[in-house]
Amino acid sequence: MEPKKIYGILSEKFGGKIKQFIESTLPPSVLVETGAIADVCRFLKEGDGLDFTSLMCLSGVDLKEQGKMAVVYHLHSMKQKHKITIKVELDRNNPHVQTVEQVWPGANWYEREAYDLLGIVFDGHSDLRRILLPEDWEGHPLRKDYVYPKRYHTWDV
Amino acid sequence: MGVLEDKLPDNILFTNVDKFLNWSRKNSLWYMLFATACCGIELMQTGAARYDLDRFGAIFRATPRQSDLMIVAGTITHMMADRVKRLYDQMPSPKYVIAMGSCANTGGPFYKDSYSVLKGVDKVIPVDVYVPGCPPKPEALIEGIMKLQKKIMEEKNLVKK
Amino acid sequence: MTKADEKFMQVNMGPQHPSTHGVLRLLVTTDGEVLSGVKPYIGYLHRALEKIAERVTYPQFTPFTDRLDYLASMNCNLAYAMTVEKLLNIEVPRRAQILRVIMAELNRISSHLIAFGSFSSDMGAFTPFLFGIREREFINDLFEIACGARLTYNYIRIGGVSKDIPGGFIEKTREFLDYFPAKIKEYNELLSYNAIFIKRLANIAVISPDDAFDYGITGPNLRASGIKWDLRREEPYLIYNELDFDVPVGKGEMGKTGDAWDRYMMRIYEMEQSAKIVRQCLDLLAPGDYTAKVSKVLKPPAGEVYVRAENPRGELGFYLISDGSTKPYRLKIRAPSFANLSIIPKLARGVMIADLIAIIGSMDIILPEIDR
Numbered sequence: 001m002e003p004k005k006i007y008g009i010l011s012e013k014f015g016g017k018i019k020q021f022i023e024s025t026l027p028p029s030v031l032v033e034t035g036a037i038a039d040v041c042r043f044l045k046e047g048d049g050l051d052f053t054s055l056m057c058l059s060g061v062d063l064k065e066q067g068k069m070a071v072v073y074h075l076h077s078m079k080q081k082h083k084i085t086i087k088v089e090l091d092r093n094n095p096h097v098q099t100v101e102q103v104w105p106g107a108n109w110y111e112r113e114a115y116d117l118l119g120i121v122f123d124g125h126s127d128l129r130r131i132l133l134p135e136d137w138e139g140h141p142l143r144k145d146y147v148y149p150k151r152y153h154t155w156d157v
Numbered sequence: 158m159g160v161l162e163d164k165l166p167d168n169i170l171f172t173n174v175d176k177f178l179n180w181s182r183k184n185s186l187w188y189m190l191f192a193t194a195c196c197g198i199e200l201m202q203t204g205a206a207r208y209d210l211d212r213f214g215a216i217f218r219a220t221p222r223q224s225d226l227m228i229v230a231g232t233i234t235h236m237m238a239d240r241v242k243r244l245y246d247q248m249p250s251p252k253y254v255i256a257m258g259s260c261a262n263t264g265g266p267f268y269k270d271s272y273s274v275l276k277g278v279d280k281v282i283p284v285d286v287y288v289p290g291c292p293p294k295p296e297a298l299i300e301g302i303m304k305l306q307k308k309i310m311e312e313k314n315l316v317k318k
Numbered sequence: 319m320t321k322a323d324e325k326f327m328q329v330n331m332g333p334q335h336p337s338t339h340g341v342l343r344l345l346v347t348t349d350g351e352v353l354s355g356v357k358p359y360i361g362y363l364h365r366a367l368e369k370i371a372e373r374v375t376y377p378q379f380t381p382f383t384d385r386l387d388y389l390a391s392m393n394c395n396l397a398y399a400m401t402v403e404k405l406l407n408i409e410v411p412r413r414a415q416i417l418r419v420i421m422a423e424l425n426r427i428s429s430h431l432i433a434f435g436s437f438s439s440d441m442g443a444f445t446p447f448l449f450g451i452r453e454r455e456f457i458n459d460l461f462e463i464a465c466g467a468r469l470t471y472n473y474i475r476i477g478g479v480s481k482d483i484p485g486g487f488i489e490k491t492r493e494f495l496d497y498f499p500a501k502i503k504e505y506n507e508l509l510s511y512n513a514i515f516i517k518r519l520a521n522i523a524v525i526s527p528d529d530a531f532d533y534g535i536t537g538p539n540l541r542a543s544g545i546k547w548d549l550r551r552e553e554p555y556l557i558y559n560e561l562d563f564d565v566p567v568g569k570g571e572m573g574k575t576g577d578a579w580d581r582y583m584m585r586i587y588e589m590e591q592s593a594k595i596v597r598q599c600l601d602l603l604a605p606g607d608y609t610a611k612v613s614k615v616l617k618p619p620a621g622e623v624y625v626r627a628e629n630p631r632g633e634l635g636f637y638l639i640s641d642g643s644t645k646p647y648r649l650k651i652r653a654p655s656f657a658n659l660s661i662i663p664k665l666a667r668g669v670m671i672a673d674l675i676a677i678i679g680s681m682d683i684i685l686p687e688i689d690r
């Protein structure tokens with residue numbers, strides 16, 4: 001299915017909660033209202049003819065200039081052989097978004113990673129802890145204004 | 158070595174005993190299989206058929222308690238550094254360390270831009286021989302081991318230093 | 319710890335453990351010999367590659383992709399180069415494309431050889447490990463001829479490859495291809511169809527297709543579950559659509575489809591196919607440019623791409639955002655092993671401790687791309 005058509009199906013189903021279709025990215029993306037992401041994802045997985053069986057990638061992005069953060073979902077269907085990008089935008093000072101762990105269990109670790117490196121909080125996540133950095137690490141390194149630490153434990157960084 | 162260490166006079170008998178001890182140590186350098194990153198693959202290949210580390214009496218062990226030599230092969234992160242120290246402490250004396258590859262020497266390619274890589278394993282444990290390279294070729298590692306053997310031969314165990 | 323937990327024992331496996339393939343730590347909860355839960359702790363090799371990408375220029379990041387999955391550096395170079403080329407709209411000359419395929423497939427073989435070797439030594443058979451390394455040295459020599467490095471090649475660059483292959487490479491490669499099939503037979507006789515080996519692996523840790531989709535498992539592990547999905551076929555890049563090769567899938571020869579033995583065997587089959595691809599590519603190789611004209615300073619237009627390629631361990635994806643400057647704005651690496659590892663807690667419930675080693679080994683994970 002063409003991404004444009006998927007966008008059409010989504011707009012029909014969710015109306016105003018689907019904000020925008022961005023064709024310039026590869027694969028083309030659909031901007032979704034933050035609160036609706038879990039429902040949209042469930043529909044994408046279970047909806048007729050959509051069958052987005054797997055989450056290829058989930059990435060957090062820091063959009064510092066716009067005062068926002070984004071979470072980007074790259075979805076892909078092995079049955080229908082089509083793919084699409086879904087995006088949500090969050091408030092940079094208080095980034096919260098629903099988890100999609102219930103839709104794709106594999107999202108668990110990706111979300112933990114986005115939490116670890118960018119500080120995005122996924123509401124409803126079963127086990128939101130740091131994943132790549134030690135528990136006592138300070139700050140979220142992938143934020144654009146991250147300052148490298150000087151010391152860790154007993155040695156210089 | 159306990160009560161006798163460093164106490165005996167330097168005479169023919171004791172220097173020869175010393176030499177014998179060193180000789181046996183240098184030819185049975187059992188190393189710990191401690192591969193954290195890319196360099197670990199070269200370490201594995203050095204130990205396998207073509208380069209055959211066994212001919213130097215160096216056999217890999219999976220546990221620190223049976224090892225004399227720790228070859229730190231690969232990147233050490235801050236999270237790993239405490240564990241490296243603990244593993245080193247678990248090895249029985251006499252023990253030696255070879256830092257293999259730029260990462261273990263200085264942090265290597267991650268020196269400048271990474272926040273999580275330890276800049277040289279010598280910040281947490283003492284190192285005897287540094288082998289540069291990213292990754293060092295097996296020949297380079299073997300040279301490092303031979304350097305270490307030379308160093309061991311010059312050690313004084315029993316007699317006064 | 320609650321009262322109910324007290325009858326269980328908690329054991330740490332790793333971060334220094336010979337069969338975790340690097341620095342993985344597993345917190346294992348056991349009830350006698352039976353596992354009641356496994357919690358992976360990763361991050362012991364977190365080298366901050368994604369942050370580094372934001373601080374170096376586009377070509378400067380290529381060497382770091384070598385260190386992403388060091389057993390398959392060529393494939394990582396390739397995926398990254400393709401991502402940047404997509405942004406820049408660079409057309410790669412045909413000779414370079416063929417060279418890329420040759421290198422990628424040779425590297426796939428050498429990566430699977432390590433998977434084969436280390437898996438067998440995990441299972442208690444050390445000899446196959448030495449055999450695997452023996453053939454790998456052959457491929458290392460080929461790469462050394464082509465680019466001078468044995469492990470971190472930095473050969474496939476943005477626009478093409480770093481230099482043309484020198485004389486003698488083609489003959490040497492043909493020599494290897496003639497020599498290799500007999501060796502695969504040897505592996506099969508020695509290990510694959512060994513009764514003890516089969517007993518240990520058949521019906522262990524079966525991954526059903528639905529689970530595989532849910533956790534985003536890709537590569538040989540997905541195909542072992544009976545799903546014919548290979549990006550080289552489904553979304554052909556380079557010259558893969560001109561080549562004749564099979565995509566092996568698991569059939570449950572020794573037990574259920576998608577068990578540990580199937581996953582192991584996928585790699586043996588794939589090595590055969592890769593050798594076949596390399597042979598075809600050598601025949602196709604015609605004189606031409608080895609790289610496109612690429613300016614010294616790369617400034618891709620602002621935009622976003624997600625490009626993926628079939629790595630020996632599965633789908634490696636790069637999500638690259640450019641803001642029009644010389645450095646990437648954000649580079650997210652979708653590493654195949656990361657997804658493959660995340661299913662371990664589910665697989666390892668209720669199995670014996672010894673099976674845990676078989677599970678990890680059969681998934682063929684590699685830590686640097688998990689931790690990045």
Ligand code: SF4
Nearest residue numbers: 195231258259260291
């Ligand atoms: S020195 Fe180079 S090859 Fe060795 S671990 Fe570091 S990055 Fe990898």
